Amino acid sequence: MKKQEDNNSSIDANAFEIKLWDKEKINKKSGLWFIQFLTMLKKNFILQFRYWKTSLLISILTPLIAMILVKFIIILHQNQLGIGKGIYKLDKYPLSGIEDCVGPINEQNKCINLMFTNCIDNSVCQRDPNIDIIISNFVEANNKRMNLNWETDLSKWENWENDKLNFDIKERHNIIHVPNSDFIYNYSLNHQNITHFGIVFDIKNTTNTTNYRYQLWYNATLNYNSTDPFGSRVASVARGMDEAIVKFANGDPSIKPQFTVDLKDFPILPLSGFEDALVTESGPMFFFCVAMVIFINILSTIVSEKENRIRFSMEMMGLKQSVYWLSWTVIYVIHFFINSIATIIFGKLFNYAFFTNTNFWVLLIVFFVFGLAMGALAMFITTLVSRSMTAVLIGISFLIIGFLIQSFLFSDQYIAYIWWSTKVPQFIRKLFSIFLPFFNFGKLFIDISNLSSNSYNSVTNTVVKGTGFKWNDFFKKPSSLLNYALKLDYMEPTCYALYYLFANIVLYYVLGLYLDNILPNEYGNRKPFYYFLLPSYWFNNNKSVKKRDWVTQIQNKYPLEIDVKDLDDDVQNHYQYTYDESNNDPVKIINLRKVYGSGKKRKVAVKGSCLSIGQDKVVALLGQNGAGKSTTMNIISGLSPPSSGDILVYNKSVRKNPTSVQSELGICPQHDILYKDLTALEHLRLYSGIKGAKSCPELDDILINRLKAVQLYTVKDARAETYSGGMKRRLSMIIATIGDPNVILLDEPTTGMDPVNRRYVWQFIEKFKKDRCILLTTHSMEEADALGDDIVIMSTGTIKAIGNSIHLKNKFGNGYRISVLVDVENIDKFKAIASNMVPGIHIADDSAGALIYDFNDEQAQYVPDFVQYLDENPDNYVNTWGMSQTTLEEVFLYVIHEDSNRKIKEE
Numbered sequence: 001m002k003k004q005e006d007n008n009s010s011i012d013a014n015a016f017e018i019k020l021w022d023k024e025k026i027n028k029k030s031g032l033w034f035i036q037f038l039t040m041l042k043k044n045f046i047l048q049f050r051y052w053k054t055s056l057l058i059s060i061l062t063p064l065i066a067m068i069l070v071k072f073i074i075i076l077h078q079n080q081l082g083i084g085k086g087i088y089k090l091d092k093y094p095l096s097g098i099e100d101c102v103g104p105i106n107e108q109n110k111c112i113n114l115m116f117t118n119c120i121d122n123s124v125c126q127r128d129p130n131i132d133i134i135i136s137n138f139v140e141a142n143n144k145r146m147n148l149n150w151e152t153d154l155s156k157w158e159n160w161e162n163d164k165l166n167f168d169i170k171e172r173h174n175i176i177h178v179p180n181s182d183f184i185y186n187y188s189l190n191h192q193n194i195t196h197f198g199i200v201f202d203i204k205n206t207t208n209t210t211n212y213r214y215q216l217w218y219n220a221t222l223n224y225n226s227t228d229p230f231g232s233r234v235a236s237v238a239r240g241m242d243e244a245i246v247k248f249a250n251g252d253p254s255i256k257p258q259f260t261v262d263l264k265d266f267p268i269l270p271l272s273g274f275e276d277a278l279v280t281e282s283g284p285m286f287f288f289c290v291a292m293v294i295f296i297n298i299l300s301t302i303v304s305e306k307e308n309r310i311r312f313s314m315e316m317m318g319l320k321q322s323v324y325w326l327s328w329t330v331i332y333v334i335h336f337f338i339n340s341i342a343t344i345i346f347g348k349l350f351n352y353a354f355f356t357n358t359n360f361w362v363l364l365i366v367f368f369v370f371g372l373a374m375g376a377l378a379m380f381i382t383t384l385v386s387r388s389m390t391a392v393l394i395g396i397s398f399l400i401i402g403f404l405i406q407s408f409l410f411s412d413q414y415i416a417y418i419w420w421s422t423k424v425p426q427f428i429r430k431l432f433s434i435f436l437p438f439f440n441f442g443k444l445f446i447d448i449s450n451l452s453s454n455s456y457n458s459v460t461n462t463v464v465k466g467t468g469f470k471w472n473d474f475f476k477k478p479s480s481l482l483n484y485a486l487k488l489d490y491m492e493p494t495c496y497a498l499y500y501l502f503a504n505i506v507l508y509y510v511l512g513l514y515l516d517n518i519l520p521n522e523y524g525n526r527k528p529f530y531y532f533l534l535p536s537y538w539f540n541n542n543k544s545v546k547k548r549d550w551v552t553q554i555q556n557k558y559p560l561e562i563d564v565k566d567l568d569d570d571v572q573n574h575y576q577y578t579y580d581e582s583n584n585d586p587v588k589i590i591n592l593r594k595v596y597g598s599g600k601k602r603k604v605a606v607k608g609s610c611l612s613i614g615q616d617k618v619v620a621l622l623g624q625n626g627a628g629k630s631t632t633m634n635i636i637s638g639l640s641p642p643s644s645g646d647i648l649v650y651n652k653s654v655r656k657n658p659t660s661v662q663s664e665l666g667i668c669p670q671h672d673i674l675y676k677d678l679t680a681l682e683h684l685r686l687y688s689g690i691k692g693a694k695s696c697p698e699l700d701d702i703l704i705n706r707l708k709a710v711q712l713y714t715v716k717d718a719r720a721e722t723y724s725g726g727m728k729r730r731l732s733m734i735i736a737t738i739g740d741p742n743v744i745l746l747d748e749p750t751t752g753m754d755p756v757n758r759r760y761v762w763q764f765i766e767k768f769k770k771d772r773c774i775l776l777t778t779h780s781m782e783e784a785d786a787l788g789d790d791i792v793i794m795s796t797g798t799i800k801a802i803g804n805s806i807h808l809k810n811k812f813g814n815g816y817r818i819s820v821l822v823d824v825e826n827i828d829k830f831k832a833i834a835s836n837m838v839p840g841i842h843i844a845d846d847s848a849g850a851l852i853y854d855f856n857d858e859q860a861q862y863v864p865d866f867v868q869y870l871d872e873n874p875d876n877y878v879n880t881w882g883m884s885q886t887t888l889e890e891v892f893l894y895v896i897h898e899d900s901n902r903k904i905k906e907e
């Protein structure tokens with residue numbers, strides 16, 4: 001992406017006046033909650049419009065895609081069944097013979113092809129040789145037709161007696177003569193699905209005719225010998241038997257009668273309204289997926305705000321938790337509403353009876369309330385995770401679980417309604433209802449489609465028209481043919497599933513808000529689990545602590561765990577100054593200690609700091625990486641709780657009342673916390689709203705003025721993602737000044753900034769420090785020197801040195817050092833002039849006219865006049881002179897070096 005040009009306008013920073021925040025004009029007297037809410041809502045809307053493709057997809061396109069998919073499946077299904085637009089015709093097919101019987105699975109040879117007899121019922125009679133010939137004819141023709149080799153030799157046919165009734169066969173038997181028809185009946189009763197066909201002959205001879213009558217036994221139900229509900233196999237046996245009889249009756253063995261039979265189905269009309277059976281089956285799963293798209297969007301959006309720390313940043317600027325949640329809720333309520341309306345409209349346009357045959361308000365309530373329940377579940381999950389990738393994975397897992405539940409549990413009434421049967425323990429069903437919104441949605445869907453959708457009756461191959469789902473039906477128990485079969489004694493009216501959805505919304509929303517408060521953030525900050533019982537949670541506690549008592553209490557409760565005597569004398573003095581009750585500095589850090597982790601991972605980041613920051617001051621905190629600077633900042637800002645000690649900001653304790661302390665703060669964190677899709681001006685307006693500013697020309701004037709001060713005016717309408725690192729830093733820096741807070745924390749504000757822009761920022765800070773105090777961390781010694789009224793050097797969690805720049809330079813270096821070469825005869829006169837110009841001047845070296853003077857902090861003010869004297873040399877005493885100064889970097893390196901030397905010695 002092309003970075004915005006970092007355009008320096010020609011504003012002269014020295015002449016530039018910073019406009020201050022007039023709280024009277026800009027901030028509303030009351031209604032901070034409402035202003036914050038409108039501001040957050042505006043920000044959310046801007047982002048939704050910026051991501052308009054996603055918004056369109058989740059609200060409108062997904063229902064359309066679902067409808068198209070349902071249609072697609074319907075078409076596939078129709079094609080599979082051969083249901084087209086015209087009349088459905090089957091081709092004719094020739095009748096074949098009968099194939100070998102098939103026994104049970106894994107014992108396919110365990111079966112009997114044909115049993116025959118000529119004795120009816122339980123009669124006892126002689127075997128008829130003519131019938132043997134007929135059967136032989138039949139077998140011969142069938143063997144040829146089906147390429148089989150059943151015995152035609154009569155002598156090989158088995159002849160079973162009555163005592164074979166209990167005979168359990170082990171292998172395939174082809175033709176068996178049995179005693180009578182009762183034998184066939186009893187054998188097939190005792191040995192289910194073994195016998196393929198049975199034939200009972202009853203040949204009657206009269207004077208002129210012979211009546212060849214036979215009775216055919218076959219298996220019409222599902223069985224190993226395959227099903228023959230439409231009788232084509234029966235017809236095959238009958239045809240074969242008739243051929244055999246004709247051959248026998250003819251008496252001439254050369255005549256081989258052959259009957260050719262073709263079968264053909266009657267024409268059938270395509271089933272109209274059949275689609276709806278599929279909408280009923282697949283609807284719960286498809287429309288569940290539609291809501292899941294918004295569900296996953298909620299998860300990823302809200303968790304990325306957490307992951308990018310934008311939410312913390314807004315909360316540190318005073319954003320209320322209720323505003324945050326409600327502003328997102330409104331956005332998702334709108335998404336779910338549009339999504340529900342789109343689903344209903346598309347459903348009607350696609351002419352699915354589920355939609356055309358159901359009361360509009362019923363549909364709207366069902367889809368909308370289900371969406372809200374899924375939204376509440378998503379919000380609840382966001383409180384448990386802090387990485388957006390994890391959130392999306394959780395969303396996808398829910399999608400899969402829900403999809404499986406919907407497709408298995410709600411694919412048809414039988415499986416769906418069984419949950420309300422006496423056969424299923426009701427507590428399981430209630431658990432599902434209480435915790436799974438999609439379970440309740442499935443029930444609603446099945447109840448509605450039960451009445452509204454057409455259904456397909458596979459036995460009669462007809463479509464049964466739905467009667468429609470009216471408003472009143474909501475309050476009735478669904479009537480189902482399954483009521484009796486399943487014993488649905490626990491069946492509830494349809495509206496109960498809706499009540500459960502409302503319960504899901506309340507449950508997940510309340511649980512989400514609760515966990516959001518009590519689960520620790522990544523800095524370990526959290527409220528106690530009983531926080532809602534504390535009055536401070538409900539009533540704004542702006543109360544200040546009594547400073548005197550407070551300092552003593554903290555000292556007693558959290559005694560220092562370091563020996564103060566080991567500290568530098570300036571630091572010791574500063575500790576005493578901080579403890580001093582008469583000291584009215586706005587920020588006081590007392591005995592601050594921070595320990596991260598435990599066991600082997602234990603890390604003491606701050607070991608017991610005391611620091612007092614005065615009004616109109618910039619305190620620069622220096623230290624190596626990991627010295628504890630950012631940790632100190634994070635504790636002041638309430639982001640991370642102190643392990644011991646406390647911080648007082650305008651007499652408000654960070655421990656007791658972090659929210660109230662935050663209202664005094666402006667924070668520029670170490671890493672830029674910006675919305676990549678908001679512009680600089682939108683960022684400033686967002687944070688102004690959080691600080692309670694109403695939209696007005698005065699506010700815009702101030703915001704524009706701040707943008708100009710840090711050279712961001714020309715790119716004010718460009719999105720932050722197009723900014724360079726330095727531009728983002730400058731934007732973060734002025735965000736910290738929104739509302740002109742009394743205390744400003746700047747964590748490495750000029751990192752990555754070029755020297756020109758850095759100076760603009762310095763100018764800004766220098767002017768802005770009036771009437772407030774600024775704590776700044778930096779790795780730039782130049783910056784600390786330029787801005788820091790006091791410089792604090794930290795090393796491994798402890799303050800090692802404190803004082804203004806000159807003091808530190810004098811103490812740990814040589815401060816200002818001026819060397820002068822004077823003629824030996826003038827040396828006393830020169831010394832007298834020097835002592836006169838600089839009271840108490842100290843001569844570091846005096847040898848043969850070469851004088852070296854050191855200047856302490858108090859004497860630094862005389863340096864300019866003294867230098868002027870040396871330069872102009874009015875008395876002509878000076879032959880030559882030179883001046884040097886210790887740099888802050890040298891001081892820093894010295895202090896850090898001393899500290900590590902001391903540690904090595906101690907070890």
Ligand SMILES: Nc1ncnc2c1ncn2[C@@H]1O[C@H](COP(=O)(O)OP(=O)(O)OP(=O)(O)O)[C@@H](O)[C@H]1O
Nearest residue numbers: 523596603605623624625626627628629630631632
């Ligand atoms: N959340 C955390 N969990 C565990 N250890 C932490 C955490 N944050 C900081 N630390 C550790 O505490 C120590 C102080 O860290 P801190 O960020 O305050 O240093 P810093 O002085 O700001 O360093 P830098 O100049 O690099 O920003 C470091 O050793 C760091 O590893």
